[in-house]
Amino acid sequence: xxxxxxxxxxxxxxxxxxxxxxxxxxxxxxxxxxxxxxxxxxxxxxxxxxxxxxxxxxxxxxxxxxxxxxxxxxxxxxxxxxxxxxxxxxxxxxxxxxxxxxxx
Numbered sequence: 001x002x003x004x005x006x007x008x009x010x011x012x013x014x015x016x017x018x019x020x021x022x023x024x025x026x027x028x029x030x031x032x033x034x035x036x037x038x039x040x041x042x043x044x045x046x047x048x049x050x051x052x053x054x055x056x057x058x059x060x061x062x063x064x065x066x067x068x069x070x071x072x073x074x075x076x077x078x079x080x081x082x083x084x085x086x087x088x089x090x091x092x093x094x095x096x097x098x099x100x101x102x103x104x
Contacts, residue, residue, distance in 0.1 A: 019065050025072070029064040032056055033077035033089065053088035056081070066098035 019027050026034070032055045056077070060066060069076055078098045081089035094100070 018059060018063050019068070025070055027064065027068045029056065029059045029066070029077050030068050030070060030080075032059060033080040033084075033093075034075075052081070052084075052086055053092060056089045057092045060092055060096040064096075066093045066096045 018029075021027055022031070032052060066078070067076060076098070078090065078093050078100070081093065
């Protein structure tokens with residue numbers, strides 16, 4: 001479904017910045033990683049975070065910034081998926097250039 005929405009917006013010529021932030025400064029990628037979209041019914045074998053990792057990959061494929069730092073907490077998307085032990089999302093973020101260390 002998310003693929004359909006992104007493709008539809010692109011086809012319609014909607015000027016969408018995937019790295020726009022909400023009033024707290026969080027991006028779509030940051031919120032996806034933080035909120036933990038790993039619904040119980042989505043558990044598939046060892047990968048209980050399959051729904052989140054799919055969203056993370058789609059956002060990254062469409063230009064989401066993997067190193068966005070939320071100014072109030074100094075946390076990144078990688079911090080959250082590590083907290084949730086979501087190895088598929090950790091790999092996706094690392095593959096997209098997420099920094100493993102930060103100098104704040």
